[in-house]
Amino acid sequence: MPLPLYLLAMAVFAMGTSEFMLAGLLPDIALDLDVTVGTAGMLTSAFAIGMVVGAPLVAALARDWPRRSSLLGFILAFASAHAMGALTTSFPVLFATRIVAALANAGFLAVALTAAATLVSPDRKGRALAVLLSGTTVAVIAGVPGGSVLGTLLGWRATFWAVAALCLPAALGVLKGIPRGRGQEETAGGPVLRAELAQLTRPPLILVMLLGALVNAATFASFTFLAPVVTDTAGLGELWIPVVLVLFGAGSFAGVTLAGRLSDRRPGAVIAVGGPLLLIGWPALAVLADEPVALFILVFVQGALSFALGGTLITRVLYEAAGAPTMAGSYATAALNVGAVVGPLVAATTLSTTAGNLGPLWASGLLVAITLLTAFRFRAVVAVGRTAEVVR
Structure with missing residues (x-):
């Protein structure tokens, strides 16, 4: 894999730390800003809404911009938003900074997703995606737990400052590692924007985007509200929250690595094996969450299965959107974050039911069940590997 791909992953690590870190900070944010934990959970949805809306919109605007300048500008804007979030005492303002x-x-x-696909041969998109997403999983393993510890010791605002500072070396990496060049280099003689947008009318692309969104919704439904499960249901102290997040992140790293090796040619096998196991795992976690050892094991397993299945489906999005070379990355990003919007919203509604803190885990199981039923109905589309795709 080329060096620029790893530099992109470093930037994804900084941004992934921010996207996932709220899982360990929600109780403190809620207390400090005088809102409920469920309301604070909407900060996760606010971030995801901005991702869903922003991915296709910004990608369309930036398709002809110099790639290195675009990536650098996005990182600096991201850092500025976190600095403002660290300073505010208003929940609405914090909500707005998350959208920005x-x-x-x-x-x-x-x-970055589009660039990653052009840095490797056409049959290695899954491997390239795995490297890029490894930035996210390392964020869950190291950045998020580190942020949680920092938040516990110094307050949640310190974590926001840390993310802003973390963007600086990532920006330097992009500046030094991404070659100069304009977006037209991939699309010279290729489709115009209207033709790329027309790809969204293709049923196979819509299907794999929907499935990817559902799996990510299941992941975020539980991940967003893991902190109360650790402290209330399992009866562990706050410092155990980052431990659980590390386990989830370690599992996700293993899962996305596995998916990177199999999703190009054998996506059907990943879905057929990982899907049912993921479906069983969420209810099992809900039943056994009061047992710390079982909680630790199942969090790791669910992280691995969630990212293996989700990574495979997002790779399918990139393949099905091959006719949209500059917009494919935005379609994959939008699919991921539609799930990140829906998941916490669904999970939040279960917190006031008799299931309480375990409601999100049951909700995740339901979302995975819907995914598998849909995937089975259209398995001929979902299970097509790269080899067959080249032939058809």
Whole structure:
């Protein structure tokens, strides 16, 4: 894999730390800004809404911009939004900064996904995507737990400042590692924007985007509200929250690495094996969450299965959107973050039911069940690997 791909992953690490870090900070933010934990959870949805709206919009605007300048600008805008969030005492303002940060993140990721696909041969998109997403999983392993510890010791605002500072070396990496060049280099003689947008009318592309969104919704539904499960249901102290997040992140790294090796040629096998196991795992976690050992094991397993399945489906999005070379990354980003919007919203509604803190885990199981039923119905489309795709 080329060096620029790893530099893009470093920037994704900085942004992924921000996207996931709220899972360990929601109780403190809610207390400090005088809102409920459920309301604070909407900060995750605000970020995802900005990603959903921003990915196609910013990608369309930036398709002809110099790639290195675009990526650098997005990172600096992201850092500025976090500095403002660290300073505010208003929940609405914090909510707004999350949307601004998400727009910057969306633009960066949409351009980065497209760039990653052009840095490797056409049959290695899954491997390239795995490297890029490894930035996210390392963020869950190291950045998010580190942010959680920092938030516990110094307050949640310190974590926002840390993310802003983390963007600076990532910006330097992009500046030094991404070659000069304009977006037209991939699309010279290629489709115009209208033709790329028309790809969204293709049923196979819509299907894999929907499935990717559902899996990510299941992931975010539980991940966003893991902190109360750790402290209330399992009865562990606050410092155990980052431990659980590390386990989830370690699992996700293993899962996305596995998906990177299989999703190009054998996506059907990943879905057929990982899907049912993921479906069983969420209810099992809900039942056994009061047992710390079982909680630790299942969090790791669910992280691995969630990212293996989700990474495979997002790779399918890139393949199905091959006719949209500058917009494919934005379609994948939008699919991921539609799920990130829906998941916490669905999960938040379960917190006031008799299921309480375990409601999000049951909701995740339901979302995975819907995914598998849909995937089974259209398995001929979902399970097509790269080899067959080249032939057809």
